[in-house]
Amino acid sequence: MSKTEARKNFTVFGKEVLLGEIEKHKTAVENKCTKVNANCEKTTAWIEITKRFNSTPGVNKRTMIQLQGFYQNLKRRAMKKKAEKRIDIYKTGGGPSTSHLGPTEED
Numbered sequence: 028m029s030k031t032e033a034r035k036n037f038t039v040f041g042k043e044v045l046l047g048e049i050e051k052h053k054t055a056v057e058n059k060c061t062k063v064n065a066n067c068e069k070t071t072a073w074i075e076i077t078k079r080f081n082s083t084p085g086v087n088k089r090t091m092i093q094l095q096g097f098y099q100n101l102k103r104r105a106m107k108k109k110a111e112k113r114i115d116i117y118k119t120g121g122g123p124s125t126s127h128l129g130p131t132e133e134d
Contacts, residue, residue: 034093035087037087037097038086038087040085040086041080041086041087044080044083044086045076045080045094045097045098048075048076048079048080049076049098052072052073052075052076055068055069055071055072056069056072056073056076056098073091073094073095074091076091076094077089077090077091077094080094
């Protein structure tokens with residue numbers, strides 16, 4: 028795929044597959060430690076996630092970097108929505124909130 032060619036968006040099925048694979052390797056992927064062993068474990072986990080994701084029929088093939096970027100963006104959006112909800116609660120003076128979190132944004 029050339030750099031100028033547009034990439035296809037993740038499908039709902041592709042997102043579910045990726046999140047399911049990440050859930051299996053959650054301890055390695057979410058590990059905050061940056062020591063050599065932990066980084067090696069993270070890389071190994073992401074390689075395994077990428078292999079399993081790309082071997083699933085019905086998903087567009089992605090590189091490890093693309094999958095990591097998607098997951099980081101998903102987490103970033105979820106944290107942003109969570110912060111907006113918290114701000115919204117304080118705006119209403121404790122009344123009912125007007126914003127709602129989706130199933131992937133709750134923690």
